[in-house]
Amino acid sequence: MKAVLIPGDGIGPEIAKSVENITEAMKLDIEWITYQAGAEYATTTKEVFEPGLVDAIKEYKWALKGPTATPIGTGFRSVNVALRQQFATYANVRPIRSFKGIDSKYENIDLVMIRENTEDLYKGIEYMINDNMANGIKLITREASEKICRYAFEYAKMNNRHKVTAIHKANIMKYTDGLFLEAFRDVARDYPNIEAQEVIVDNMCMQLVLRPETFDVLVAPNLYGDIVSDLCAGLIGGLGFAPSGNIGDEYRIYEAVHGSAPDIAGQNIANPSALLLAFALMLEAMGKLEEANQLRDALAAVVEEGKIVTPDIGGTATTTEFTQAIIEKL
Ligand code: NAD
Numbered sequence: 330m331k332a333v334l335i336p337g338d339g340i341g342p343e344i345a346k347s348v349e350n351i352t353e354a355m356k357l358d359i360e361w362i363t364y365q366a367g368a369e370y371a372t373t374t375k376e377v378f379e380p381g382l383v384d385a386i387k388e389y390k391w392a393l394k395g396p397t398a399t400p401i402g403t404g405f406r407s408v409n410v411a412l413r414q415q416f417a418t419y420a421n422v423r424p425i426r427s428f429k430g431i432d433s434k435y436e437n438i439d440l441v442m443i444r445e446n447t448e449d450l451y452k453g454i455e456y457m458i459n460d461n462m463a464n465g466i467k468l469i470t471r472e473a474s475e476k477i478c479r480y481a482f483e484y485a486k487m488n489n490r491h492k493v494t495a496i497h498k499a500n501i502m503k504y505t506d507g508l509f510l511e512a513f514r515d516v517a518r519d520y521p522n523i524e525a526q527e528v529i530v531d532n533m534c535m536q537l538v539l540r541p542e543t544f545d546v547l548v549a550p551n552l553y554g555d556i557v558s559d560l561c562a563g564l565i566g567g568l569g570f571a572p573s574g575n576i577g578d579e580y581r582i583y584e585a586v587h588g589s590a591p592d593i594a595g596q597n598i599a600n601p602s603a604l605l606l607a608f609a610l611m612l613e614a615m616g617k618l619e620e621a622n623q624l625r626d627a628l629a630a631v632v633e634e635g636k637i638v639t640p641d642i643g644g645t646a647t648t649t650e651f652t653q654a655i656i657e658k659l
Contacts, residue, residue, distance in 0.1 A: 331360045332611070333385045333392040337408075338367040339589025340599035341395030347601035347652040348393065348608050354656040355620060357612075362389065366408045367397035367589070377408050383415060391615065392582045393608055396589040410453075412582055413446055418575035419473065420480045421446045421554065423586065424610070425561040425571065430633040431642060433566030441546045442561050443484060444554025445477040446575060449505075451551045469505040469550060474512035480576070481548035482520045492524040493517070496533050496549035496557060509550050534560055562586065569600050569641055572607035574614070581614060583607040597647045600639040602628060605655070627658035 336345035345363075352359055364382040371377045377397075386392050397408040412418070421444040427437055454466040481493050495513040499506035510527060517525035528536060530553045537544065537557070541564050549557060562571045571586035585603030593599055605628055612621035631637060637654035638644030646654070 330358060330391075330615075331362055331389045333382070333389055334361040334363045335366050335382070335392060335394040335397070335408075336363065337395030337397040337589060338369050339396060339398065339591045339594035341367070341397070341589055343594075343597060343599050343648050344585070344601035344604045345393075345395050347648060348604055350652050351605065351608070351624065351656065351659075355624070355659060357617070357620060361393075366394075368399060368405070371405050377405050377411065386412075386416060386580055386582070390580055391611060392580070393604070393611055394582055394584040395604060396585060396587060398589045398591070413575060416575075416577050416580040416582065417447070418577040418580060418582055419445065419447050419476055420576040421558075421573055422484070422576055422610075423558050423561070423571060423573045425558075425565055427565050428570050428629060428632055430629075430635050430638075431566040431570060433564070435541055435564050438541055438561075438564050440541065440544055440561055440564075441484065441488075441490070442554065442558040443477065443481045443546060443548045444558060445473055445549065445551050447551070448473050449551035451555075467502070467505045467552075469508050471508055471512055474509040474550070475516055477550075478509075478513045478516040478548055479519075481546055482516055482523055485523050485546045486520065490523075490545045492526060492545040493520075494526040494528055494533070494544055494547050496528060496530050496547060496553045498530050498553070500529060506550065513548070530557070533557060537561065537564065558586075568603065570602050570606060572603050572610050574607070574610050581611065583611040597649060598640050599648050600641050601648055601652060602632070623659060624655075627655045630658050631655050 336342040362385055365379040399407040423442045425440045448468050450465055450467045452468045457463050485493050497506040497510050499510045562568050568587040573586050575582040584607050609621040609624045631654045637646045637650055639651050
């Protein structure tokens with residue numbers, strides 16, 4: 330099958346190469362169709378996407394994306410926001426699992442953060458009232474709230490998880506977060522075997538730090554989801570091992586959570602783990618569960634041994650050597 334690969338900016342091409350090498354080594358029946366996007370592409374072409382990229386995702390439905398930078402102050406759109414809108418990927422899903430061999434304050438973390446991806450304060454409805462006063466609109470709809478909450482409960486059901494926690498601030502934002510919570514309660518009624526819990530966002534941050542093991546699947550509107558998902562990444566030692574999936578009804582775009590790391594770009598020392606884990610998520614969703622687990626296990630084994638790993642996790646290996654070590658485990 331064909332899938333779109335967007336290497337992106339900075340370290341993107343180096344970590345995308347790792348994905349290509351692993352695809353080849355595992356003899357997966359995936360043919361990557363590569364398209365350029367991001368700030369580097371924009372500087373020469375004045376466009377953030379290579380022509381044909383959008384049509385290719387429409388045709389093949391699956392995409393794996395490296396990090397892309399947004400040229401600041403140039404009027405260019407963010408590639409991420411443009412893709413999200415174009416393909417109506419309403420859910421951002423981030424599994425958060427501890428990795429043995431990674432320095433972190435917690436062990437055995439196993440959470441899934443599901444974030445609404447299309448509305449809330451990120452809708453971009455902002456304006457200046459006067460030179461010293463700005464207004465931003467928090468837009469929440471019942472439709473999007475029900476859709477994301479149902480996605481969270483379905484995810485829990487399909488993945489044998491037992492609890493879904495809604496993150497909100499409905500005590501203060503009675504209409505917007507109130508509507509989100511109402512939708513959560515309505516949807517929860519359809520899943521009597523899954524515990525539905527409601528936690529106010531500030532308390533949620535504290536509870537996650539104190540007792541992360543008491544949570545399972547988390548669902549939140551866009552802004553809280555953005556913040557709490559990075560908090561969750563902190564629980565497992567940072568963004569280095571954080572993949573995510575942007576899920577729509579028809580299209581799925583997977584990516585690493587970290588950025589383009591311009592400070593280390595071009596040196597062949599970037600850690601490809603997050604993009605490889607995003608690739609594993611994609612394989613899983615394609616129904617290739619065994620291959621997804623093989624890839625995750627091989628990666629975990631190399632990281633746990635800690636001998637051939639990249640500098641960000643305490644090693645001296647290059648991206649190429651690290652990838653080769655994973656291939657040998659496979
Ligand atoms: P960043 O994640 O790129 O880098 C933060 C730090 O982490 C840097 O020191 C970097 O070297 C390190 N790092 C990140 N990924 C790494 C990897 N795979 N291996 C080793 N080290 C890694 O964050 P930033 O510096 O804030 O952003 C840089 C650019 O990336 C910005 O233009 C930003 O807009 C963009 N960005 C894109 C995405 C995306 O496309 N999904 C996400 C975040 C940031």
